Amino acid sequence: MINGMHKARKFSSGCFLRGKFYVLGGRDENDKHLTCGESYDETTNSWELIPDMLKDMTFIIPSQSPPLIAVVDDNLYMLETSLNELRVYDINTNIWKKLGVVPVSANTTFGWGTAFKSMGDRLLVVGTSHSWHRKAIVYSCRPSPDVEEQHWEELKYWCTGAELPPFIHNCCLMFA
Template sequence: MITPRVMYGSASDGKTVFFAGGIQMDDNGNPIVVRTVEKYNADTKMWTMIYRMHKSRKFSSGCFLRGKFYVLSGRDENDKHLTCGERYDEATNSWELMPGMLKDINFITSSQAPPLIAVVDDNLYLLEISLNELRIYDINTNVWKKLGSVPVSANAVFGWGVTFKSMGDRLLVVGTSHS
């Protein structure tokens, strides 16, 4: 990376990977939350710095949805949960701030995992950790629709240790069961 850091949001689209935000160390070894964004091209093996996000964020999640890179939630430099998202359009090299994108999500503790998200068939899904509930995002209304419960106990471990990924045209959820 051009700017070494940890706890960033990331996603890949083919042979390009984006890394957004995270925590880097300043010259005195103190952690700082950044809004730095870089992309890596696997064909050229080159890193490129791109335009910065609107918000500094750590512990965020990233995905590609309908040709754009999204960064969701996370925590700011004051460790406050962010309910906004941001969407990057590579064609215009610009970020759009999406206020309230996660306004209806319950953040149960400051030590919970980044949002558990996955994209299937150009739809964005979220596992709402506190309720063990599957939701789908309506991009036109900026609303998460409830689809029902999942058979894992994501809330027991604040989302850590739970896998929530897309597998082709399906969602994969792995974790301890309710029983």
């Protein structure tokens, strides 16, 4: 058993980063969006509250997806779905730096129609283009927290022309 978090939450996201487990966002028992995060330290069996970790995130509707996050090279990245924007987290200042636009329409389904994952030293985003059709497109980039615009490459041999449902409920990546 581990100690409980400071805030009860549902529809949150979690990841391992620099030896700790982080939980971001979600909604409280009144369905209000939480902008705080928490990090769990296994050596002390304690949670540290991180106030305003998502203070700059735009919440459009109550049923918005959990935060879309991924870790690459010990950096935490987030797809800010309402703006289709990639951001990287500065753990020392509690600030998300903007890294440009992601080439999918995460905003049209409030984040539910998009998958955002890490794979080795790359970020992958699965979604639809900025047009009205629902054809699946997979993009990849090697993110750099020091570059303002990332270079996204379309992976044409993945999901070639497959029609996407309006919601992606779960997405796993496996590679050998």
